[in-house]
């Protein structure tokens with residue numbers, strides 16, 4: 001089963017030349033961020049197995065190109081908001097991996113002092129407004145952030161990430177309707193990884209073939225993109241954002257992607273709802289390999305450069321684990337802190 | 343000046359919107375229609391459609407939008423046409439507004455007011471006559487206010503709008519037309535402070551919102567029989583003003599709690615527990631509760647009257663207690 005609605009064969013696309021205008025450093029930065037997310041999450045899985053991390057842990061492995069492509073097309077002061085599968089978005093927005101790992105460990109030094117955990121990473125300094133665990137529930141928040149931008153006459157935009165499973169929700173449609181009605185600068189990014197937990201998208205929505213149709217029904221322009229191709233994702237987002245800053249209008253992006261791991265750590269990589277073969281096929285479309293191949297083919301970097309980069313990223317992740325591990329748990333007194341603004 | 347509860351709310355919002363450009367009003371029919379209960383009369387003319395936003399009938403959507411806007415630094419006032427429809431926005435209120443501060447380790451908060459009419463009016467039947475304040479009181483991260491008089495409504499709504507937290511502000515639908523003296527000067531009332539609206543020595547009647555007025559009515563009737571009741575209007579349900587409660591019980595030794603909401607897991611249970619655990623020695627007898635009947639609100643008037651506490655029930659509860 002192909003996960004792309006663009007081109008069946010990844011290789012064909014890899015053969016295409018990179019945009020000659022792309023800056024080599026930009027491409028490497030995109031790759032580095034995807035790699036950071038990948039290595040960070042591989043390490044989180046390990047830490048979960050060691051019971052250093054608990055609760056629900058939803059890995060983003062396989063979907064890195066979506067967060068990185070979109071977030072690298074916006075300004076640091078633009079808002080990003082996501083669902084519980086939020087490590088990738090948070091790291092792509094520039095949060096310190098040490099603080100993110102410490103948050104997963106539940107430590108006082110975590111982004112949210114250990115009170116949010118994996119599903120609620122929030123980094124206000126970086127305008128990462130959080131991960132939210134109620135499916136569809138954060139879409140109205142995204143619209144509110146966009147509303148605040150318009151209210152203050154700023155040109156800030158909002159990227160709102162969610163899964164295919166959130167599309168049928170009432171919150172989602174109310175959010176679409178309000179954003180369209182009030183012409184608010186929010187990009188709804190549906191990361192269609194083909195499954196909501198164990199339910200394939202065909203069983204979530206009748207007429208699933210075109211998810212974007214749902215946004216169009218609310219008067220929202222939309223486009224599909226190959227969510228395994230970080231450059232395509234970035235190019236589309238940049239184009240939309242440029243227009244949106246001048247002429248606020250919501251936009252809907254459906255990024256076709258795939259999660260290589262289970263729904264959460266309590267779920268094996270394939271589970272009962274999909275086959276090993278399917279996951280294996282999807283892995284051939286790995287967004288990291290995809291970009292790497294293009295960079296190599298165009299001679300912008302060589303294997304040694306990639307090795308070096310991997311070494312550095314692994315070092316960063318190792319340090320984040322060390323930091324998290326050595327950090328203290330919150331004091332008991334923290335239990336009652338931050339319930340209300342005093 | 344003598345103004346209605348409705349006008350008092352209108353003044354509070356108007357003055358706060360004049361004072362702080364971050365404050366905006368959002369909800370169904372708040373603009374051109376001037377509010378389903380005409381609380382936002384004249385607002386569109388004064389503040390424009392950018393700050394007085396008529397929404398489609400999407401409680402979850404616009405409440406969530408307001409939460410997001412509050413997270414981004416604005417000060418939304420959400421008007422729910424009634425709190426019965428607030429049930430559709432419960433996820434946004436409970437899971438987002440009330441939680442974002444804690445989940446973010448103090449980085450974010452949702453400073454906003456969610457207000458509108460609650461409890462029963464006349465013969466609106468089961469889906470339009472509910473007192474749901476206990477639901478909100480149950481959730482950490484929310485403050486809950488239910489004023490009974492125009493001056494309290496104005497002073498507390500101003501404080502609610504200025505508060506850095508999400509505040510649930512429940513206005514009893516039947517009170518909108520009631521009148522009262524409201525100070526002419528700019529004032530606000532502290533959240534979390536109850537009012538002793540009648541002093542007495544024999545029994546403490548604790549109530550809030552519409553029932554606080556009922557309690558006064560019952561107390562007046564009782565005084566004719568030589569029973570001297572003290573009445574406490576809680577005004578703020580959460581945080582609860584335990585000090586004022588205990589102060590009164592110290593004097594009277596007896597407590598009757600009146601609420602319009604359902605008895606089981608109702609606010610009265612919490613108030614009684616608070617008094618038992620903190621002031622057991624002050625009591626001369628068990629606390630008596632008067633509450634709404636354990637039924638969905640019937641439409642027909644004779645049954646509706648039976649479902650809601652009235653002065654006679656309060657009076658007999660007091661007598662039972664003495």
Ligand SMILES: Cc1ncc(C[n+]2csc(CCOP(=O)(O)OP(=O)(O)O)c2C)c(N)n1
Nearest residue numbers: 085133134135163164165166193195196197
């Ligand atoms: C309102 C709600 N119902 C159910 C759940 C349990 N749940 C958590 S994730 C999930 C699947 C969501 O799938 P999707 O939106 O496609 O996101 P993905 O996990 O694929 O990133 C479900 C059912 C929930 N968190 N919220």
